[in-house]
Amino acid sequence: MNAIFPTGFTAPTALYLSLFAVTLVVHAVFMHYVLAGSTYLAFGRLMGPRRCAVCGWQSILVDWLPFATGLAITAGVAPLLFVQILHGREFSTANLLLSHRWMAILPVLIVCFYLLYLQKSSWLARRRWVWRTVVASLACSGFIFIAWSWTENHLLMLDRDAWAPLYESGALRYASPGVLPRLALWFFSAFPTLAIELVWQGRLLGLDVTRPPAAAEVVLGLSPVRRLALAALSGAAGMTAAGGLYGQTLTAVDREALFGPLGGPWLTVAITGLVVQSGAWVAAAFCNRMPHGLGVVTTVGWLATLCGLVAARESIRLVHVDIATLAERHATAASISGFPVFLTCAALTVIAIVWCVVAVRAGLAR
Amino acid sequence: MVSDGLSVACDSMTPLEHYPVVDLGPIMKGLAIGGLGIVHVFLAQFAIGGGLLLCSLQWLHMRGGCPLARRFIDGYFKVLVLVSFVLGAVTGVAMWFTSIQVSPRTIGVMVLEFHWVWATEWTFFCLEVVSGYLFYRYGPRLPDATRLRLLGLYAFASWMSLFWINGILSWQLTPGGWLESRDVWTGFFNPGFLPSLLFRTISAAAIAALAACVLINAVPGFSREDRVSLVAVCARPLVFMLAMPFLGAWYLGVMPADSRGWATGGNVPMTLFLSMAVGSSTLIGLYAIVAILRQRLFVNGATASLLLALAFVATAGGEFVREGVRKPFTVRQYLYSNSIARDGVAVLRARGSTTDDPYPVRDAASYANEQLVLGARVFRAQCSVCHTLEGVNAVVELAGGWTIEQRRINIAQLQRTKPFMPPFAGTPEELEALVQLIGWIAAGRPTSWDLSHDGHVLDEIRRRMDEAGTGPGNPAATLAVHRRDGLQDAGVRPGGPP
Secondary structure, eight states, rough: OOOOSSSSOOHHHHHHHHHHHHHHHHHHHHHHHHHHHHHHHHHHHOHHHHHHOOOOHHHHHOOOOOOOOHHHHHHHHHHHHHHHHHHHHHHHHHHHHHHHHTTTTTHHHHHHHHHHHHHHHHHHHTTTTTHHHHHHHHHHHHHHHHHHHHHEEOOOEHHHGGGGHHHHHHHOOOOOHHHHHHHHHHHHHHHHHHHHHHHHHHHHHHTTTTSOOOOGHHHHHHOOHHHHHHHHHHHHHHHHHHHHHHHHHHOHHHHHHHTTTTTTEEEHHHHHHHHHHHHHHHHHHHTTOOOOOHHHHHHHHHHHHHHHHHHHHHHHTTSOOOOOHHHHHHHHHHHOHHHHHHHHHHHHHHHHHHHHHEEEEHHHHH | OOOOOOOTTTTTSOOOOOOOOOOOOTHHHHHHHHHHHHHHHHHHHHHHHHHHHHHHHHHHHTTTSTTTHHHHHHHHHIIIIIIIIIHHHHHHHHHHHHHHOOOOOHHHHHHHHHHHHHHHHHHHHHHHHHHHHHHHHHGSSSSSHHHHHHHHHHHHHHHHHHHHHHHHHHHHHOOOTTTHOOOOOHHEEEEEEEEHHHHHHHHHHHHHHHHHHHHHSSSSTHHHHHHHHHHHHHHHHGGGGGGGGHHHHHHHHHHHHHHHHHIIIIIIIHHHHHHHHHHHHHHHHHOOOIIISSSSOOHHHHHHHHHHHHHHHHHHHHHHHHHHHTTEEEEEEETEETOGGGGGGHHHHOOOOTTTOOOOOOTTSSSSSSSHHHHHHHHHIIIIITSSSSSSTTTHHHHHHHHHHHHHHHHTTTHHTTTTTOOOOOOOHHHHHHHHHHHHHTTTTOOOOOOOOHHHHHHHHHHHHHHSSSSOOOOOHHHHHHTTTTTOOOOOOTTTOO
């Protein structure tokens, strides 16, 4: 563990670690949009009917959250697959220990998914504001419950000593001092993601923050870009605070992984990215617009933060597993053929998806 | 210690992996995974068939064969997204999680052996979701040619998703040459692959056609004439059901002989479920071909819903049989239903199935003695995946009425007692503990219960276990493996050593 993640392991282990990390980042891109988007929407609804009616971001979110949820679920399948190759025993054990409480995320996800569609419906739009607020709040609460369950599941995977006592007790909740700060860290990290994604999405959908805002777009004295800056900077501040608290709960071994050669460089990347994107958001708030170049800088900073966080997260996990057993299992997995077929199909799928988007744009232009 | 002498490809596997076993109380775990699986398969087949149907409708529309198709496609697709993209997708993930709850080792083996196949399937799933959502969102505003291409891509991606998953699912029952070669493609293109793929494709087309008949009646704005003409077009895929008996027979033909035996009279529930599937499919096929396609009768919403419900029954029956006929294996000749490796039975008979189990029994104090606690551990390790203690398919219901001697003999020779049961994979002490546990529960859980450590009893249990061997109990299953391994059929006793 004296080399930067994911190097320093056998080639098969490095391959599966890389695939897991990359697909987890892709999943987080959509999952953050859903988590922060549903929270933004619920918060916006609580601001009152008039204000939410004029907020362009809320309109976009209402319209796109169901699709983003579909993408988040789809993108989530790949890391779910690779985590079972990497840490199948631990993953299954944590699932089994949390049992019905863990499985509850599935009906909750279905309900939340339908609530997002309900928010889009003209039927709900005709209902009183209070009902729209209730629906938005329920969806948001459901997604937070799912995030909490994943956090608990992840930490339980790492805590082998807790497995047998937890099973014997029959408890369906894993109480660990790390759960809340870690949940808060990931929850707040979703807001910078949402903010930058809305910048680019807004440009495609007519809410362009590269130009100065119109008076009608101002809500609570904040222009669209300032509302995003507020969300992103609040998220960054929350991340910093939660990250600090979470750091307090880590063991000496965890810290060694996080600050040592394995995770240290990635933590630096994450922190640097956070500083860069925070600075860019401050600049955008001052300018009251997000010029294209600043948008690119923010995006790079955000991506660095996300990648750094994922790699740092995995570095901590790696000190909790038996690397020799892991390497043996990964060597077996890598000896099974099919990788070229996967790569070819993945490449063809990317081409086909790009073609779909281009064809639809061309079709709409006609 | 006598092994059955059969060598299969799992000899390097750990005999048994210990996980914290979930207790669903009176609910049998098979009911949970089975119920969810049936719903998921039905929804997935609806999505796959829907893609094929809508693509063909769009093509017909562009050639002037169905002027109403465009409007109908857009309505159908909304339902497809709301039902299949939400419930279908989440139940897919739920299948994975529920499989872990029921049998983590089985799903672990499936993931490990076929992880690149799963990953490949995922790429098509991504394409299906993106092309589907784009069509849902922008389809009504797109020109016909773009719509056809988008629908074509959606249909292709969803069918490819079936293609990949089908290979893994059919491998569980008919792994074929994979047992020797361990080659992923030999396992994937197993003997059951093609008949299963074709059968499922036709099922998907039929489900989608019946769902279309329901929707044609449900979507407002169509006149009676419009509906008649749409039903006539949408019901056409039902004609492919004519091939179902042949494909079904083909699938039965490639099944292992003992599995075929369960479905065709050897096991009453399985035969009943197969009859249910065949009967429902026959009714649908007859009605579709005679009434809808030949006599051009109008199908109203109620009739269409009834036919769709019958299709659900057929799916449920078919899936139950597909899952059930694998017994006593979960992966044929490789992993028993209770996740014990086939070649691990002999090891566990020497070492014990609970020796390495790190998880204590809950409420251990409520048992009358330590032997009963051991019995509970044995039950958890070997029986709980298919049985409950006192609920559905309860061991106490099945064996509580037997005399103690019967229990000892029948469990020691479990694969002979019921050929779809795996052999007992533990020490005589563990078997006796299980026997005592069943007796104790059947007696109403008295507060005191005598320990049973009679050496003669344990010797007799050992002798009975050795006599039955460590292989599966069905003669056909045993003989098939012997033939494959080049051993003489003569002298092979069911479940016993050659």
